[in-house]
Amino acid sequence: MNLMADILLNVIIAFLVGSVLFGLQRKIMARIQMRPGPPIIQHLLHTFKFFIKESAFPKTAAMPFYIAITAMLCAIWVAAVIVGPVTEGSLLLFFAIYALHKIVEHNAGSSSGSPYGKMSCVRAVFSAAAELPLFAVLIIIYLKTGTMNIGNIVTYQGHYGPLIWGIPLAAMMFFVLILSKAPYSPFAITKGKDIISGYETEHFGLLRGYLMISESIAWYMLLWVFLTVFIGGLSPIGYLIGMVLISALVALINATTPILNPNHSIMVQVSLAFIGVLGSIILLTVY
């Protein structure tokens, strides 16, 4: 297939599946909390809704950065789709994109001039410290497989079985990262309800629509990378089942835990990462 068509196809699939999974997550959370909950299509409808709403720009916004940042967020996650399902490139590139996401999150918060956005921007920097162990995940994967190419990692798993059995603690660390990106999660301090919608507070209309598209693609991509790197080359149905199961598990955790105080959130993530890194090194040495 033509490369551009392949990219477009994968981006649309990522957006639609990511949106429906977010909707499913809200539905499961609602059922756990004994509420009927919104229809699972709700997140997608919200995204579309923002494209027909009026776009307003706050006086305090740092133009044109305030607008450009939404396009940047979209661009980096489209790039993630290209690195992931389209070309099955290097895992290192995917993590570089993830690091960029943190910077964009930070700048989206600071560009609006809103105190809530600024608070979220500070928290984005703060939480980045807890995501350094992510690079430890990369190193552990490299030490185990000898490659960072997603295609080669899948081939490796074809020969030796899923990596989740070989390096379970690295998978646990990656799962914590996925959890931290979910809305209402205990680690979602950049979008905690105490700061309204965090870095998105002052982005309305079209700009919010772009942010929501990016988030849906980001969710799909994080799940895709987890399933590909730790479980191996699955069929599309396998991916779908895996994504639904992880989303349901995340929803269960989110529904039963409060959003942590930023200090506690970082400490929990760092502690889990410390256990993960140390445990993985011991496991790699023993086996």
Place this chain on the structure above:
Amino acid sequence: MDNQIIYLIYILSFVIGSIIGLVLSYKKYTEPFIKKNIDMVALILAIIGWILVLNNPLFMVIPYYITITIGVFLIALVIGMRPGYGRYETVIGFSVAGIIWIIRMGLT
């Protein structure tokens, strides 16, 4: 047809079905899900939908992607109904299609 295009069609079918189901059910039911009745139309749609998706080899004359697309659309129509509605119908539809699938697997 390329596999990815087929999956995109399934996803679009699900999304469009859910939206239509939501709109129609809000027109049909003006109150929240309190009476807990089973809607016969939704039940028939759910059963047909799940049978088409799980047992598409039974319909050999039609290409499988068309059968599944229609099935996914019908499933989404019922699942996508306003909160509460369509829940029992989906479970019954899935169970009936599941039993047929088990029988089919047993015979082959």
